[in-house]
Amino acid sequence: MVVAPTERRVGILRLTGQVRRQLLWALFFVSPWVIGFLVFTVGPMIASLYYSFTDFSVIKAPEWVGLANYGNLLTNDDHLFQALGNTFYMVAVGIPVTQVFAYLTALLLNMRVRGTPLYRTVYFLPAIMPEVPVTIIWAWIFNPQLGPVNSVISSLGLTPPLWLNGPDWSKPTLILLGTWQVGTITAIYLAGLQGVPHELYEAAMIDGADAWARLMKITVPFTSPVIAFNTIVAVIYYFQYFTQAYVASNTGGGQLGGVENSLLFYSVYLYQNAFQFLKMGYASAMAWLLFLIVMMATLLSLYGSARWVYYEVSDR
Numbered sequence: 001m002v003v004a005p006t007e008r009r010v011g012i013l014r015l016t017g018q019v020r021r022q023l024l025w026a027l028f029f030v031s032p033w034v035i036g037f038l039v040f041t042v043g044p045m046i047a048s049l050y051y052s053f054t055d056f057s058v059i060k061a062p063e064w065v066g067l068a069n070y071g072n073l074l075t076n077d078d079h080l081f082q083a084l085g086n087t088f089y090m091v092a093v094g095i096p097v098t099q100v101f102a103y104l105t106a107l108l109l110n111m112r113v114r115g116t117p118l119y120r121t122v123y124f125l126p127a128i129m130p131e132v133p134v135t136i137i138w139a140w141i142f143n144p145q146l147g148p149v150n151s152v153i154s155s156l157g158l159t160p161p162l163w164l165n166g167p168d169w170s171k172p173t174l175i176l177l178g179t180w181q182v183g184t185i186t187a188i189y190l191a192g193l194q195g196v197p198h199e200l201y202e203a204a205m206i207d208g209a210d211a212w213a214r215l216m217k218i219t220v221p222f223t224s225p226v227i228a229f230n231t232i233v234a235v236i237y238y239f240q241y242f243t244q245a246y247v248a249s250n251t252g253g254g255q256l257g258g259v260e261n262s263l264l265f266y267s268v269y270l271y272q273n274a275f276q277f278l279k280m281g282y283a284s285a286m287a288w289l290l291f292l293i294v295m296m297a298t299l300l301s302l303y304g305s306a307r308w309v310y311y312e313v314s315d316r
Contacts, residue, residue, distance in 0.1 A: 048284040056281035069285035080286075082261055083269040086171065090241050090265065091297075094175045095234045102182040103227070106189035107219075120190070127183025135247040138177050139164055164248050167262035174244050174263070185230050192226030193219065221310040228305040235301055239294045242267035266290055 052069055054062035073080055109120050126134070141147050142163035150160035161169045196219060204214050220227075245265050249258040256272060257264035270290070274283035 048287055051281050052284035052288050054281045056284075057278045058280055059278065062281060065281070069282050070289070072282070073285055073289060079261065079264065079269060083264050083266045086262065086264055087239060087241065087266040089171055090175070091235060091238045093171075094178055094238055094241075095231065097175055098178045098182050098185065099227070099230060099234060101179045102185040102230070103189050105182070106186045106193055107215075109186065109190055110193045120187075124183035124187060126181050127187075129181075131181075131243045132247050134181070135177065135244045136251055138173075138180075139248050139251040142173055162259075164251075164263075165259060167258075167260040170248075170258050170262040174248065177244060185234075188230055189223065189226055192223040196222040224309045225311060228301075228309045232298060232301045232305070235297050236294055239290065239297065240267050241265050242271070246271070 051062055053064060053066055055065050055068075056062035105123065109116065109123065142149050144150055144160065144162050144165050147163075149163075153160035163169050163173045200218050200222075201214055204218060209217065242265065245258070245263045245268050246256065249256050249263045249268070256276070257268060266286070267290070270283050270286045273279045273286060
């Protein structure tokens, strides 16, 4: 049957009206997130960008100073470079330690042994515990005078370290805490390991490949996208490392930043300037400098991962 031009136009208008209604409903349901994103994310970002060019202390109106905050950051602030050094230490040491530990643990949890679901559940529990009480308990466990760890070390006739109360051991103690809470990272690695085809292992064993060869030639290449993902997320996380350092340095009446500012990470120092010294303009400049650092580190990680990440190509 031939449809008249007028009927065809009416059908198009009717279809357009239906699509318009669907679009309006879609916008209605997504509007809470869009409004929240604009009000609580984009708005504060724009405001902080403006405040970074001002002298703003909350109790008085912001005064435009141009690039003075950024100039003071890079030339006149000695604590800034110490905070950057502490942060880069966590990135350079904390990421490899936690990622390797999580990967090795995932390999163990991927083994087919009796009780594996129980082991996986118990291992994942620390990852869902709140960071503040966990850090408080951790600080008590490694307390130099009352902690059980030093009591055991002393009973062996050894000299225990000061852990969080000493500048040399404070950051390694927090890294040790990080290895205890890698359940989420381990779960992601475990999911990647379960996606490796077992046929490849069987073929490699027939060819005489040992466990190390199978790990380096099959397991690591096939899970390299997961390794890259976890590494990039860890880079972003450790550059903004705050909660554990804030709680650990304040536990027991200590000063924010720890002994000799050994726990003065960049985010902790930003918090100090914003909420203790009330230098909101200066803290906003620090926030945007951190944004640029994290963005550059993320781009470098993405660029570098292209050289060693293996992506399986399907023939279908």
